[in-house]
Amino acid sequence: xxxxxxxxxxxxxxxxxxxxxxxxxxxxxxxxxxxxxxxxxxxxxxxxxxxxxxxxxxxxxxxxxxxxxxxxxxxxxxxxxxxxxxxxxxxxxxxxxxxxxxxxxxxxxxxxxxxxxxxxxxxxxxxxxxxxxxxxxxxxxxxxxxxxxxxxxxxxxxxxxxxxxxxxxxxxxxxxxxxxxxxxxxxxxxxxxxxxxxxxxxxxxxxxxxxxxxxxxxxxxxxxxxxxxxxxxxxxxxxxxxxxxxxxxxxxxx
Numbered sequence: 001x002x003x004x005x006x007x008x009x010x011x012x013x014x015x016x017x018x019x020x021x022x023x024x025x026x027x028x029x030x031x032x033x034x035x036x037x038x039x040x041x042x043x044x045x046x047x048x049x050x051x052x053x054x055x056x057x058x059x060x061x062x063x064x065x066x067x068x069x070x071x072x073x074x075x076x077x078x079x080x081x082x083x084x085x086x087x088x089x090x091x092x093x094x095x096x097x098x099x100x101x102x103x104x105x106x107x108x109x110x111x112x113x114x115x116x117x118x119x120x121x122x123x124x125x126x127x128x129x130x131x132x133x134x135x136x137x138x139x140x141x142x143x144x145x146x147x148x149x150x151x152x153x154x155x156x157x158x159x160x161x162x163x164x165x166x167x168x169x170x171x172x173x174x175x176x177x178x179x180x181x182x183x184x185x186x187x188x189x190x191x192x193x194x195x196x197x198x199x200x201x202x203x204x205x206x207x208x209x210x211x212x213x214x215x216x217x218x219x220x221x222x223x224x225x226x227x228x229x230x231x232x233x234x235x236x237x238x239x240x241x242x243x244x245x246x247x248x249x250x251x252x253x254x
Contacts, residue, residue: 004119005193005253007033010226014234016205017242023047024203024247025110027055032063033117035249037130038110039203041177046108050099050179054112057095062087062116084118085188088125092178092186096127099179109177113144113201115251122199125188128177131207133215134191135198140216144187147176172204197253198226202233205246209237219250226250 009030015022023040025048038054040047070077070086075093077086092112099108111128124132129146145151150171154160165171178184198219206215215233222229230248237246 004033005117005195005197007117008226008252008254009035009249010230010252011035011247011249012230012234013247014205014238014242014245016245017238019245021045021048022245023051024205024245025051025055026201026247026249027059028249029059029063032066034059034062035115035201035251036112037201037203037247037249038112038178039128039130039205039245039247040108040110042103042106042108046103046106047110049102050108050110051112053099053102054095054110054178057098058088058091058112058114061091061094065090081188082123082190084116084121084123085125085190088114088116088123089186089188092125092127093184096178096184097182100182103179107180109179111174111203112178115199115201117193117251117253120193121190122193122197123188123190125186127184127186128174129207130203131201133200133202133212135200135216135219136194136196138220140200140212140219142212143189143191147174147187149173149175172208193253195254199251199253200233201249201251203245203247205242205244206233206237206248208244209240209242209246224252226252 027036038051040051113126113130
């Protein structure tokens, strides 16, 4: 693909069937072609505060630095990353510092996954276990790797079965999040976009209930109706138990 793609967005967030309030948050800046999904954690309303701060801080920094030289950013850019990657990483670090300062010892934190499109590329950054999938040429691929105890355990035991993964007692324990410390490591990558690509961003309220194959089938069945796909994905996660808040953001490139 050459030039910037035309991108359509759809999103839905839901409290789920078991929670009293929604600690997920999403943000979409269509002019900047930036999408965000955050899943907060912490007692009382701390998780809700953290996820909201994450989306606001990243969106604000990203939107305000379009014409700002990296030398003026609050964190030094890495020579190993592209300008777009550095911009997202710096935005995450700004958000992390803001959330950590606001936590006041409450253990407040949030996962965050971001997708930024510029020219013919998509840049993906994440901390925690919120995910982004790519649907390309009829196949679905998870583009992020959860920062979780389960993934660490799988490194040691690569032959784990799906049943063993499902029964792992600490599968929901994440090892990295925004706000838990004054510094954070951000995973980032940049990929070329193909015409027709669909990107599915979600909190673990979706990925914890539906398999990759089930998510792909919904997106294939709905075709260009990405709003309908977002609604169906949330409905299916609720029918599968709805044990957590559920957030879905879909990007369709043409």
